[in-house]
Amino acid sequence: MGRQPCCDKLGVKKGPWTAEEDKKLINFILTNGQCCWRAVPKLAGLRRCGKSCRLRWTNYLRPDLKRGLLSEAEEKLVIDLHARLGNRWSKIAARLPGRTDNEIKNHWNTHIKKKLLKMGIDPVTHEPLNKAENPADQNKNNDHQLVVVVPESTSVTAAAISSELENSSTSSSSASSSENSCNESKLVLDTFNENDPLLNSLLESDDTPPLIDSSWELPIKSFDNNSNNHMTSSWDDESFNWLLDCQDFGIHDFGFDNCFNNDVELEVFNTKYDMENKK
DNA sequence: AAAGAACTCAACCGCCTCCCG
DNA sequence: ACGGGAGGCGGTTGAGTTCTT
Structure with missing residues (x-):
């Protein structure tokens, strides 16, 4: 007997994510925070493996991602x-x-x-x-x-x-x-x-906090596993809609230029932004 | 302009580690 | 102490895109 699959293979969709799926996942994460990835597909109404959802979120949908080539x-x-x-x-x-x-x-x-x-x-x-x-x-x-x-x-x-x-x-x-x-x-x-x-x-040890500026921290709800209570969040419906728009447009459109910690980060964004616009 | 080669990167697979009962 | 489940990680794949001939 082999190892049990991480999720029920039957009915699980694979391949590239659609905009609709992205929307559902973002909506769910922003509402509930990152918790129990295995349960996410069901709760979010996605026919995806929990792992796939986690990957999609961490590698592509997270609002604090820079995108673009490395400087x-x-x-x-x-x-x-x-x-x-x-x-x-x-x-x-x-x-x-x-x-x-x-x-x-x-x-x-x-x-x-x-x-x-x-x-x-x-x-x-x-x-x-x-x-x-x-x-x-x-x-x-x-x-x-x-x-x-x-x-x-x-x-x-x-x-x-x-x-x-x-x-x-x-x-x-x-x-x-x-x-x-x-x-x-x-x-x-x-x-x-x-x-x-x-x-x-x-x-330094692996416990050392990463070199991440506080401005990169996600303002999403965190999930308290013990009490099943959601912590307070700065995200409301308006913020969420704004994020969805950000995915489609660009940070310039939202006056977010000053979120960058230094010129290098801004340059990375500008390059990517220009590339996207030229498409 | 078309075909093939080369490149890119999102996504998947399966193993490993950690945590909890 | 042990076993099982879930998340995390690194290697790999393959579809889409770009470049070259």
Whole structure:
């Protein structure tokens, strides 16, 4: 006997979500908060698996999502985090406000991986490719390079990779030139700086609160499992309708520009907004 | 202009972890 | 201490889109 399916497969719809389904899910979550995903489809009137609902909400419908391509700053942060955390996408996403693990995972696989390979860096180990391919050369290289052993088997510091990425993105360097730079040991293998707030933040325990500004917090109802009582919420029908409109239009239309914490976030939004308008 | 290749990303699958009885 | 259920996570898939020839 195999494992029981997470939901009754019979009558469960799959594939892309329709606007109607989205509406139902948003309506339900905003009314009841995020609780017991298994029960959500039934209560919300959806013929979907609970998992599917959770995924749709967290990856697409959440009003605090940024959307759009990752900015250069975000990309660097992802690389930094990946160097230390590995493929723990949810942990990485937790430190990028408005980004989902799925989005970061996709971006890593489609963009960053290629960039790193082009730069001659192994996206898995974050070490120079020639070194990874030829372990015999390792000792030789170590004679000339400062290799720092840090947690998660990372020997090339994230800062070094980020710096390389920046160089590669600003110049139109070919693969061969990148390889050359790698061969010439241009990677700066600097030591771990304990005073670096970012790195300290990254190395802190998993309990550390994410770097999320309070302005990104969801103003939705939270659910008290013990008492089955709903906490008070700032969402009313008017707010909900506004959110639905936001899904269809854009934050500019609602004077929400000042919700962005910095210029980088605003830039991300503007880029996406312009792209959407051009469609 | 059309066909095929390459790319992107939303969504699914199945395993793992945590929590509760 | 143990077992079962639910949520969470990471890997993978495949449909839709864009690019190239």
